[in-house]
Amino acid sequence: MKRLGLFYLLTFISFSCFAQVTIKLQAQNVLRKQILGEAEWAMTQSPITVTAESSSLSTGGKHDFFSQADYFWPNPANPSGPYINRDGETNPANFIAHRKAMIRFSAIIGSLASAYQLTGDEKYVKQAVIHLKAWFVNPETLMNPNLSFSQAVIGSSTGRSWGIIDTIHLVEVAQGIIVMEKAKSLNKSDLSKIKKWFADYILWLNTSKNGVAEKTAKNNHSACWVMQVASFAKLVKDETMLDSLRWMYKNVQLPNQMATDGSFPLELARTKPYGYSIFNLDAFTMICQILSTPKDNLWKFETADGKAIKKGISYLYPFVADKSKWSLKPDVMFWDNWPVAQPLLIFGANQFNNYDWFTTWKKLDLKPTNEEVIRNLPVRHPLIWM
Missing domain, CATH: 1.50.10.100 (Chondroitin AC/alginate lyase)
Structure with missing residues (x-):
């Protein structure tokens, strides 16, 4: 009976692993054409970081990410006063250029990492490195590892804890780096500097006033x-x-x-x-x-x-x-x-x-x-x- 039970357990485990492999392969077949098409686009793109565009509303510097809170609008009763909240209603006049740049960055790295994973072609890693260095290494274009000035509200806040949600688009950047980090085209020096940026950001997320507020x-x-x-x-x-x-x-x-x-x-x-x-x-x-x-x-x-x-x-x-x-x-x-x-x-x-x-x-x-x-x-x- 014990051997029979072990047999059924091993059979179940084998079936589960096979099912996961099958779903992964099916997903790969579904996405392959899209991935290679997106990677072809990404291969033609030049880096755009937070330094490409600035807002006079930001109290931060050139290298600081800045955005405005989505659901805040001018107060009709006091047009020149603090903005008021209209939950769920996005204000199209807000400054979101940095957010768009980060989303674009995420799309580029996600596409290139996916294509590299499918093909093993180092050309995708070489292109990714250009963008990674622009955001995390190059002094002229890098982003500071904090979100102190994200989702600001005119008249009441220069940056809020809620704004930390803006960097959710870096999760695929981090995962893309994991997929590519053993490639020859991503040298140890650059990789170390990139990881240092993320380590510094982790520290800020866990120790800053806004970071702790978002965590809780x-x-x-x-x-x-x-x-x-x-x-x-x-x-x-x-x-x-x-x-x-x-x-x-x-x-x-x-x-x-x-x-x-x-x-x-x-x-x-x-x-x-x-x-x-x-x-x-x-x-x-x-x-x-x-x-x-x-x-x-x-x-x-x-x-x-x-x-x-x-x-x-x-x-x-x-x-x-x-x-x-x-x-x-x-x-x-x-x-x-x-x-x-x-x-x-x-x-x-x-x-x-x-x-x-x-x-x-x-x-x-x-x-x-x-x-x-x-x-x-x-x-x-x-x-x-x-």
Whole structure:
């Protein structure tokens, strides 16, 4: 009987591993043409960093990232006074040039790393190095490793903790570096300087007033803080930090944000409950993807009252597969633009061998162009994570 039980266990493990390989290969086949096309575009691009454009509203310097808070507008009752909040309604007049540059940077590195992973061609790494050095090494163009002046509000704040969410687009940059770091075209000196930038940013995220406030937020902001720091810590091999983030996910993030049915009540209370629920679950999914180890597998972790990442995906999936089933009010903006090929679907499918989730992922938009969607979709190159 013991031998029979062992046989079934080994068979199950073998089937699970085969299923994951199969989903990965299928995803590779689905994305191959798109990846090579995006990489061809990336090969023609020159670096654009935060130094390319500045705003007179910023109290920082030329090398400091600056943006304005999305949902703040001039007050009709006091046009020259402090801006007021209109939750969920993006002000199109805001300065977001640095955010756009970072999103573009992420797209370039994600595309080049994906193409390198598919082909092994060093030309993609050589091009990536040009952009990586521009952002993290070259004194004339680099970005300072802080977000002290992000999502400022005219008349009340020169930079807010909420603005730290702007660097979610660096997670694929960090992962792209991991994929390419053994290539001959990325020399040790440049790699060391790049990693030093990320180590400095991790320190700022954990010690600055804004960083600590973001870390202790109760909604998607803290989830995105964990996702970011996890990605950066993985790159620089900060095992102490990685262990602390696993603890934080299991003891703070999951139990405090997720309800027992798998929903996120604080996201459901927003004016964009659908989009924010997807966004937060994507972040939770990436936390599990980045931090899980054979000894500490967050994909399998479950709280005493049954909260788990699989429950979160299972809760939201019916509404992603068929948005008409959503029973709450539509989002105040961008309702028609969601969902797209969400990370929660492809990574969830890969981990739990769920072909329904994978099939839905394939059917959705694999290359969205709406700026708001892209802003809230930091992981757009799934193969470099699998």
